[in-house]
């Protein structure tokens with residue numbers, strides 16, 4: 001059962017209200033997009049364990065410059081695959097600003113084509129490929145400074161309503 005049509009007010013929970021209203025941002029071309037919320041693992045500026053991803057709208061997609069650091073190490077000198085997946089998942093979350101929908105990851109498939117090195121800048125791109133009802137198909141790629149694609153991701157996101165998050169808000173707040 002889905003909750004995409006549920007538009008119950010969220011004013012009783014300011015933390016959740018702020019976050020949901022940020023998802024209604026109008027994404028102008030080249031505009032720096034807002035973090036999903038301050039503590040988001042992918043992009044939240046207040047999360048000391050996070051990736052602090054910053055993305056801009058680029059046409060119908062989003063683009064980001066990103067550097068993995070020592071907190072994200074897997075094999076020596078190389079970013080952990082889970083860290084790369086986290087950043088790609090969050091980049092898709094930024095693409096939702098352009099799509100204009102509230103949605104969550106149902107499936108994420110990452111191909112690691114070459115090692116993603118620490119302390120090295122990469123350019124990340126993501127865009128929506130197609131939409132079928134609530135199902136959004138998105139694709140992303142990670143390019144090194146020579147334009148070589150070192151990782152790609154395909155994702156299925158499902159459009160949800162605010163209740164997907166508000167019904168779980170007490171759990172989210174308890175962990176803060």
Ligand SMILES: CCCCCCCC(=O)SCCNC(=O)CCNC(=O)[C@H](O)C(C)(C)COP(=O)(O)OP(=O)(O)OC[C@H]1O[C@@H](n2cnc3c(N)ncnc32)[C@H](O)[C@@H]1OP(=O)(O)O
Nearest residue numbers: 001002003036089090093103104105106107133135158160
């Ligand atoms: C908001 C922005 C924040 C960005 C942060 C980065 C992104 C994230 O980290 S999101 C967090 C991680 N994701 C989650 O927590 C989601 C957990 N999953 C859920 O809550 C539910 O499974 C949810 C809401 C996605 C879907 O549940 P539900 O509404 O019951 O959908 P369900 O009916 O199972 O599937 C929807 C459709 O997708 C299809 N579908 C489901 N899985 C697949 C699949 N693997 N392949 C193809 N189709 C699929 C179904 O067949 C169905 O199709 P149709 O509408 O044609 O019948």
